[in-house]
Amino acid sequence: MKKDLDRRRFLKIAGTSMGVGALYTVWPSLGRSAEAAELARRLGAKTGEKPTPFTFAQLSDAHVGFDGPIGTRALERAVATINGLPRRPDLVLFTGDLTHDTEKPGEHAARMSLFREISGRLQVAKVYHVPGEHDAGLDGGELFRSVFGPTSYSFDHRGVHFIALDNVSRAKPEVGAEQRAWLAKDLSRFHATTPIVVFTHRPLFDLRPDWEWFTSDGDEVMNLLAPYENVTVLYGHIHREDHHTIGHAQHFAARSLCFAFPDPDKFEDKKAIPFDKDQPFKNLGLRVIDRTAGSAAETVRVQDVELAMSELSGTEGFDQLLKPATF
Amino acid sequence: MTRQSTFRVAAAGLALVASLLAVASPPARAQDEPRVIVITAKRFEFSPNQITLAKGETVKLQIKSEDVTHGLFVRPLGIDAEIAPGRVTELTLTPETAGTYRAICDHFCGAGHGGMKMTIVVRE
Incomplete structure (x- = not known):
């Protein structure tokens, strides 16, 4: 058997811009070798689920009910795009602000129902949600929980541990001591090399605090995750793509499905990018579209966005993961 | 006028000046009290929406809400306050760095x- 296989690439998560939000792919990259099968078996025995290839998508900030020109069209388009993929993702993660808040009696619940009706058309095995402040900031998450259940939870999928974190229901941008204690307990059963995907609404680091693009106890959350070598954080809230590497963790933001915010490094004020009626989905969903000359067909150009488990992240996690002593 | 009488006149004059100063100025304890700035929060604005401080000046912010609970947050100045209706939230602040803070x-x-903000200007 070849001994110099790049074991760091044994299991890899990559994100692709495929038209809406982001699509992430997880696959064992040693192929079908006997060694790969044995490693997968051992990893499965450790984490509870044998890693096998799968994809998942992140969608964010639909703001159903927001009085804007795009309405729910971007959300509906996202659902249609995912349903039209030749290989549908196993999971879709919504990272908050499913709805735009209102205090008109019954109206917020109606908006939540409309979101659920549209997103319910997704033809995927599982859809997961976390709230944004527009979903849960005024009522402490009561309406969200009545529709979608708990605002923080975790689950395993094919060898990857997913954690939903709520940093909006306390009205201030914080996770809170109680949820951090739950997180510490949740993480405690995993080995340091377990692939972990955290999905939440606000950034867990100081991206632009004076635009409220931060979580006040984000450092404490990331300290809990620091011992884990393969951590990816997916979030929304900022209505634009963003990627930061902080320590072991990769932080990715998805675009909004309603309106876009500008580059915080270039603008002093947080004002939505003006709607372009000639390009209604600009900055909202389709990241790159190639229109073939003379054809009405649109082709989405795929761009790899490497996540925490690739060698490009610099992590040595999978080298360590594959050391026999860790099993 | 003798030297002694001259001294007495001067002493009386000093006493008069001192008593006048006492009347015209607040008591010594009050001179140490920080300037008080009252800020009102209501959806979705602060009033005033800009205040100006001097670098090194200690001020007391008295913040009240006219409707629901608000926050006042300025990371560089170390301000992170909860402003509940029905009470006055007091913050004592001594900015050490000049600048314009949101x-x-x-x-x-x-x-x-998302648009509720104010400006704090700190002058040199």
Whole structure:
């Protein structure tokens, strides 16, 4: 058997811009070798689920009910795009602000129902949600929980541990001591090399605090995750793509499905990018579209966005993961 | 006029000046009290929406809400206050660095929350 296989690439998560939000792919990259099968078996025995290839998508900030020109069209388009993929993702993660808040009696619940009706058309095995402040900031998450259940939870999928974190229901941008204690307990059963995907609404680091693009106890959350070598954080809230590497963790933001915010490094004020009626989905969903000359067909150009488990992240996690002593 | 009488006149004059100063100025204890700035928060604005301080000046911010709970957050100045209705929230502040700082409401207060902000200018 070849001994110099790049074991760091044994299991890899990559994100692709495929038209809406982001699509992430997880696959064992040693192929079908006997060694790969044995490693997968051992990893499965450790984490509870044998890693096998799968994809998942992140969608964010639909703001159903927001009085804007795009309405729910971007959300509906996202659902249609995912349903039209030749290989549908196993999971879709919504990272908050499913709805735009209102205090008109019954109206917020109606908006939540409309979101659920549209997103319910997704033809995927599982859809997961976390709230944004527009979903849960005024009522402490009561309406969200009545529709979608708990605002923080975790689950395993094919060898990857997913954690939903709520940093909006306390009205201030914080996770809170109680949820951090739950997180510490949740993480405690995993080995340091377990692939972990955290999905939440606000950034867990100081991206632009004076635009409220931060979580006040984000450092404490990331300290809990620091011992884990393969951590990816997916979030929304900022209505634009963003990627930061902080320590072991990769932080990715998805675009909004309603309106876009500008580059915080270039603008002093947080004002939505003006709607372009000639390009209604600009900055909202389709990241790159190639229109073939003379054809009405649109082709989405795929761009790899490497996540925490690739060698490009610099992590040595999978080298360590594959050391026999860790099993 | 003798030297002694001259001294007495001068002493009386000093006493008069001292008593006049005592009348015209607040008591010595009050001179140490920081300047008080009252700020009112209501959805979705602060009033005033700009205040100006001097670098090194200690001021007391008295913040009250006219409706729901708001926040006042300025990371560089170390301000992170909860402003509940029905009470006055007091903050004592001594800015050490001149600059223009954006203060935001960081307690979600409704659909216009994202635009609720004010400016704190700190002059040299």
